[in-house]
Amino acid sequence: MKTSLYASLLLAGLLSPPAIAQTASSDGYVLDKVVQVSRHGVRPPTESNEKLLTRVTQRQWPTWLVPLGNLTGHGYAGAVEMGRYRGQVLRTAGLIPKGCPDARQLLVHASPLQRTKATAQALLDGMFPGCGFQPTYVAGEQDALFQANEMPFAALDPAKAKAQILKALGGSVEAAQERYNPFEEKLREVACLPAADCPYGKQPWVLEENAKGRFSIKGLSAGANMGEVFRLEYSQGLPLDKVAFGNARTPAEVSSLMVLTKAKYDFLNDIPYIASRGASELMNQISLELKQGTTFASKDPQGTPPDVPLMLLVAHDTNISYLRTMLGFGWKLGDYLENNIPPVGTLQFERYKEVKTGDYFLRIAFEAQSMDQIRNLTRLDGTETPLKGDFASAKDCRKTSVGLLCPLKEALVKVDQNIDPTALTPYSFQ
Missing domain, CATH: 3.40.50.1240 (Phosphoglycerate mutase-like)
Incomplete structure (x- = not known):
């Protein structure tokens, strides 16, 4: 140091x-x-x-x-x-x-x-x-x-953590994904080319625990990261036709694409x-x-x-x-x-x-x-x-x-x- x-x-x-x-x-x-x-x-x-x-x-x-x-x-x-x-x-x-x-x-x-x-x-x-x-x-x-x-001294009790995550999700991962389906669809329209075989939004959300005892929601992570990247593109000053592939030209439009970013924090961080x-x-x-x-x-x-x-x-x-x-x-x-x-x-x-x-x-x-x-x-x-x-x-x-x-x-x-x-x-x- x-x-x-x-x-x-x-x-x-x-x-x-x-x-x-x-x-x-x-x-x-x-x-x-x-x-x-x-x-x-x-x-x-x-x-x-x-x-x-x-x-x-x-x-x-x-x-x-x-x-x-x-x-x-x-x-x-x-x-x-x-x-x-x-x-x-x-x-x-x-x-x-x-x-x-x-x-x-x-x-x-x-x-x-x-x-x-x-x-x-x-x-x-x-x-x-x-x-x-x-x-x-x-x-x-x-x-x-x-x-x-990420360190052993602050390790989670997996059962306790999972219980609080499921409570935040509203009882189940499946029910939460259903509620957020319109926002997944919106991101799919923004990020996927019409003729492409785009897998985004087709994956069921799955609550996973990694080797360090920390949790993530597979399926949600992509949409959450996508919204954050769109915000970073705008903040960086990229040309507006490059920000969210031309679909976010104002701060309000950028934020509208970050609903799943917030959901990730609601379900995994703000517990x-x-x-x-x-x-x-x-x-x-x-x-x-x-x-x-x-x-x-x-x-x-x-x-x-x-x-x-x-x-x-x-x-x-x-x-x-x-x-x-x-x-x-x-x-x-x-x-x-x-x-x-x-x-x-x-x-x-x-x-x-x-x-x-x-x-x-x-x-x-x-x-x-x-x-x-x-x-x-x-x-x-x-x-x-x-x-x-x-x-x-x-x-x-x-x-x-x-x-x-x-x-x-x-x-x-x-x-x-x-x-x-x-x-x-x-x-x-x-």
Whole structure:
């Protein structure tokens, strides 16, 4: 893992982070800590998805200029802009200084895939241009924060997982496929040439368990991946006659082809038990970071992250969907379908302190560029801002100039409520 000298000293306890001048909002709140979890930027389909879609549609799909699954140049530029905007917001709030901050004020850690590492670098380049900061990441392809759902310590009880999946399906896979048949037919019309022997949509859905104890729905996967690829084509800026083979010329039309993408998440990711097993490790580190510097802080025998003003974690939509489910947080942003997680979509945990009382509050929000903002690489500013939705994590939340703020003590109950202590493993950012 790459780690700066300052970060190493801080983690070793030899140095303390320098103080940053804090700026109170007009109604008296100071932002003093942010943890954000961002999805990677625009990429082509992965190699396995490309092979699947080519096979089921018997059709050539658009050619991308980077290896399958990797962040594109357009995706990098979109992430830089999101980073620039977030940096501007955090500087205005006084969380980070102008120019290049001390490296000890940051923890930027990415999932170890190319698209996440490159997105983390893009966000850093946007937030801190010319500062030369680099993200950290583990060696190899698995990090317990981001790939817990593929690792033994977070293994599923197959019977329990299957029962919850079947409940979400409405009792049976067959009944669910029947409900979604009109959407399969629509995708078939879009992706299959009339005269071709196109197998898409003819396969019965089958709930399968893989060797690692994780579940998928064979038959649904192709349609789910297809909708995501159409969105990526539009976001990448491909000519409109290439997006969904010329059948999606607006964000709303793209989203209409993503109903099966959402269904896959509804049936496999947004399942409380599966989400808790897959993201307890990540949620636990977020919780520990949010408690640092308050009376709720504690040392965790599994490992406690360094106390920094800004923790930026770059992950995958699967990670964010698990966290969303654990929180019970839902959103509907612009033309996206409900709970959609666009490229560089970010789940934000912002801790504020009320100046007059010294009480702490937490804002939990999801923020993402619109489909057209990503496609057009729109500059984000005071008039052209990302889409966002706030989460009421407690009963006594209050609307403020900085968003919906909830008492930290009660909000942390919501953050911690679905952390499964049996799905945790020792972790260190060193």
